[in-house]
Amino acid sequence: MPRRTRSSTFQPVSIDSKLGEPLHRQLYDELRGSILSGRLPPGARLPASRELAVLSGVSRNTVMLAFEQLRAEGYIAGRLGSGTYVADALPEHAMSPTAQPAAPDPATGSRRPLSRRGERLVRVQFGPCKHPVVGEAFRSGMPALDRFPHELWRQVLNRRMSRSMWHTLAYDDPRGFEPVRRAIATHLAEARGARCSPDQIIITLGAQQALDLAVRVLADPGDSVLMEDPGYFGARALFEGEGLKIVPVPVDDEGMDVAAGVSEAPRARLAYVTPSHQHPLGVMMSLPRRLALLAWAEREGAWILEDDYASEYRYAGRPLAALQGIDHHGRVIYIGTFSKTLFPALRLGYLVAPPDLAPVLATARQLVDRQPPVLAQLAVSDFIAEGHYARHLRRMRKLYAERQEMLIDVVAREIGAPLELPPADAGMNLVGWLPQDLDDCAVDDAAAALGVQTSAISGYGLRPNVRRGGLVLGYTGIDREQMTEGARRLAQAIRSVVAGHSHPVAARR
Numbered sequence: 001m002p003r004r005t006r007s008s009t010f011q012p013v014s015i016d017s018k019l020g021e022p023l024h025r026q027l028y029d030e031l032r033g034s035i036l037s038g039r040l041p042p043g044a045r046l047p048a049s050r051e052l053a054v055l056s057g058v059s060r061n062t063v064m065l066a067f068e069q070l071r072a073e074g075y076i077a078g079r080l081g082s083g084t085y086v087a088d089a090l091p092e093h094a095m096s097p098t099a100q101p102a103a104p105d106p107a108t109g110s111r112r113p114l115s116r117r118g119e120r121l122v123r124v125q126f127g128p129c130k131h132p133v134v135g136e137a138f139r140s141g142m143p144a145l146d147r148f149p150h151e152l153w154r155q156v157l158n159r160r161m162s163r164s165m166w167h168t169l170a171y172d173d174p175r176g177f178e179p180v181r182r183a184i185a186t187h188l189a190e191a192r193g194a195r196c197s198p199d200q201i202i203i204t205l206g207a208q209q210a211l212d213l214a215v216r217v218l219a220d221p222g223d224s225v226l227m228e229d230p231g232y233f234g235a236r237a238l239f240e241g242e243g244l245k246i247v248p249v250p251v252d253d254e255g256m257d258v259a260a261g262v263s264e265a266p267r268a269r270l271a272y273v274t275p276s277h278q279h280p281l282g283v284m285m286s287l288p289r290r291l292a293l294l295a296w297a298e299r300e301g302a303w304i305l306e307d308d309y310a311s312e313y314r315y316a317g318r319p320l321a322a323l324q325g326i327d328h329h330g331r332v333i334y335i336g337t338f339s340k341t342l343f344p345a346l347r348l349g350y351l352v353a354p355p356d357l358a359p360v361l362a363t364a365r366q367l368v369d370r371q372p373p374v375l376a377q378l379a380v381s382d383f384i385a386e387g388h389y390a391r392h393l394r395r396m397r398k399l400y401a402e403r404q405e406m407l408i409d410v411v412a413r414e415i416g417a418p419l420e421l422p423p424a425d426a427g428m429n430l431v432g433w434l435p436q437d438l439d440d441c442a443v444d445d446a447a448a449a450l451g452v453q454t455s456a457i458s459g460y461g462l463r464p465n466v467r468r469g470g471l472v473l474g475y476t477g478i479d480r481e482q483m484t485e486g487a488r489r490l491a492q493a494i495r496s497v498v499a500g501h502s503h504p505v506a507a508r509r
Contacts, residue, residue, distance in 0.1 A: 010040055012056045023058050024065035035075050035086055046084045124237045135451040137486025140429045142477030143340055160378045172374055174366035176203025180381035184350055193321030196352045202365050203350050203372045207337035208234055210351040213364050214333045215242050218303050223269035226261040230460030232279045235272050248462035251278055255285030258292045271304050276311040276320045280460050280472045282424045290323055297331035304332045312341050312393055314426040315401040330354030348376055400476045407475040407483055414487035418494045428476040433468055440469030446493035452486050
């Protein structure tokens with residue numbers, strides 16, 4: 001018995017030649033919407049193309065283009081000698097405009113299941129505080145963007161864009177553009193005492209991606225990692241997300257207490273350190289401890305992740321030699337970034353791997369996002385090779401040294417005794433120490449309420465402790481006027497907390 005079908009009385013109502021969207025796309029959208037909403041039910045016969053063209057006020061070619069798209073996506077089907085019909089089985093019935101994904105139940109907190117790694121990531125907190133950026137003063141780690149040579153950078157970019165050959169638009173080495181790797185290798189040898197060839201360098205999207213690549217390749221969930229306590233929250237969040245067991249290691253005036261860390265976890269797989277300028281306390285790891293850390297890594301087959309985030313900014317003498325430069329057994333992965341020396345939005349960092357490890361990390365780099373953006377690398381390569389980078393660093397060291405002195409002067413005048421602010425030989429921030437009985441998290445919250453960005457030292461801690469509370473204050477990205485206003489508001493925040501707390505805080509985290 002012949003199959004019975006229903007003829008459609010469909011007539012388009014939304015075709016408008018004055019709209020910017022092509023007519024065939026308008027007709028496609030109306031037909032598809034009518035099919036999904038049921039206005040054109042499964043099995044319904046569509047008007048012939050000539051008839052629909054007349055009804056729509058468009059050409060037959062326009063109708064045919066809309067039909068071809070709908071047929072390719074499975075919404076309609078042609079029957080030989082019979083006409084065109086709505087498909088019996090729609091490809092995306094659940095995509096009806098009225099259909100919405102089921103929302104999580106707020107009462108139970110239920111949501112769709114994730115992988116074990118996804119569940120870990122849900123619990124990770126990236127940052128030492130719970131409030132967002134609220135003001136320029138005293139945001140930590142921000143370079144002086146107002147003093148960046150914007151016009152010079154634009155000229156370098158334009159020159160590269162005007163002369164770029166076709167091969168710079170294609171896929172490139174996943175390790176990064178060879179000239180920029182060569183320029184970085186030369187700079188690291190001269191400025192940081194590092195020992196590496198361009199083949200050992202892998203360009204990344206910032207230091208965080210470099211750290212992530214190293215952890216993915218070198219550690220498994222459940223492995224232990226020695227980490228400075230207090231330490232960099234970005235590294236801590238990454239280790240937690242990867243399921244590593246973080247072993248807090250205390251920091252004193254000589255940097256990470258290597259003996260204490262090794263005693264607690266002698267078979268740790270990784271050690272994460274900021275030896276040239278510890279974050280956030282600003283101390284330098286002594287040579288005996290550096291040698292002890294290297295000896296442990298060689299003995300146990302462990303790896304050292306050296307984060308050299310702000311070593312370029314040393315105000316007393318030359319920048320200190322990198323730990324990688326005295327590593328004779330290939331156990332150090334050196335991590336650097338241009339976010340602090342040029343600008344954060346550039347999103348270029350790098351890692352230096354031991355020769356035998358570099359190919360493996362390059363493969364991991366390729367699987368993540370294939371390669372870093374080439375144009376940014378070309379510009380950085382020229383910026384370094386033409387001497388602009390070295391000159392910019394010299395200017396910034398001078399400026400930042402002046403701004404550190406300025407911050408100390410402003411805090412002494414506007415805040416005084418409630419905030420002890422010793423100077424530092426390097427870095428982009430200072431630690432202001434609060435009175436022993438004052439909760440730094442409470443001060444941090446009060447400052448945020450007044451539009452001042454600080455970071456409580458206890459927020460960097462891995463273990464509850466009775467360490468004296470303090471605030472990390474960035475100074476490199478703000479001028480005297482911003483410092484002064486920020487200090488006045490911070491003084492108000494401290495006074496408000498002092499007035500509301502009269503007893504010591506026994507433990508912080």
